[in-house]
Amino acid sequence: MHIGFVGAGLMGGGLARNLIRAGKDVLVYDLSAEAVARAVGAGPTGRAATDLADLAGCDLVFTSLPLPAHVEGVMLGENGLLQRLKPGAIHVELSTIDPQTSARLEAAAKARGCAFLQCTLGKTPAHAEKAEEPMFVGGDRAVFDSLAEIWPIIGSQAYYMGGVAASCAVKLISNMVGMTNLAVLAEGLRIGEKAGIERGALIALLQDTGARSFQMDVRGPWIAADDYANRFGLDLALKDVRLGCEMAAAWDMKIPAMSAALETFRRASAAGLGREDCNAVYKVTE
Incomplete structure (x- = not known):
């Protein structure tokens, strides 16, 4: 599985490193070259992306960004990453965003033939670094189940919440x-x-x-x-x-x-x- 990770800051960086430490093939993109270097330095399977388009071939893409507008800016629109992803790819959104934005991302992914999960995180960057984050996941249950191998790598417990609104709300x-x-x-x-x-x-x-x-x-x-x-x-x-x-x-x-x-x-x-x-x-x- 080829994994893309957009946003390697305080929270996302820890999760990206957990995936790399577990030997997963992870392509990391962030506007901060320093943040990318810290993430890919966690192991030999981490690689730096110089452009969002580099993630087009990924099977699974995580986004961890500060604001809802940042997530929409990265994923949506004519030049958004979603338009470049192959059908069947999965987008897992980790940011703290509102239910309305999450619903738009879910609808856009579905229209593209991709899957979408909202996965909000319950604790701090320190917990993220140690894979101790409780995760509250909303979206299609079959897609959630298909990532059963991934959840224990990035967090302590993945709680299936049903819809994306519930996932956003709990955080x-x-x-x-x-x-x-x-x-x-x-x-x-x-x-x-x-x-x-x-x-x-x-x-x-x-x-x-x-x-x-x-x-x-x-x-x-x-x-x-x-x-x-x-x-x-x-x-x-x-x-x-x-x-x-x-x-x-x-x-x-x-x-x-x-x-x-x-x-x-x-x-x-x-x-x-x-x-x-x-x-x-x-x-x-x-």
Whole structure:
């Protein structure tokens, strides 16, 4: 099986390397030559693509890109990769995108005689590097089953979700809940400071209460140490929460808590914190 991989950044790079380490023939394309070099350096079966057209003969193509518009730009249109793929090829979309974009990609693949799966990822780039990502996959069940050998190479567990909308939704919900928790944690730490409680001490105390969360465990200590190095960028978090809120709005849902978190992240981005970790939302919490 010839595999193409478009997007070898923080998340995609780890998955591409897992495939190469497993001895799979992987052709990697990214606008960053450095990202491509890091990916193909994982083993002798990794090769660099200099143009998207180089992936035309692949049986399986993964895309892992920052925004829905980037995925559509790569795959769709007269010059899109989908027009170059052979009938029967499979496109697996790994990015965090909205259900509407995923549905358009699925329809375009079907019209071309190709297959499409949406595969959203549940954890972090560090987990991706170690093949510890839970994967939430939507699309045709037979196509999902045909990749049974691939899923354990790139992640820890592949959950079949049914349609592509469900696959998109579970990741967006995860990030909306997580980032709302993070915004609330930032507010709680500020309240604690007003009460005279040092950040690190408050986090330690809260570990034994109902306030404990994944974000507190992971990002709480970073906030306490004023460590805002980018592990999951604030602008990417903003994008995910925005897409999730738009998804809910399309279904006529009102989500006031998550909508408030969205505004907090927008304020942090406007303050120039977009390239810092999402925990930098603490800096604009008053």
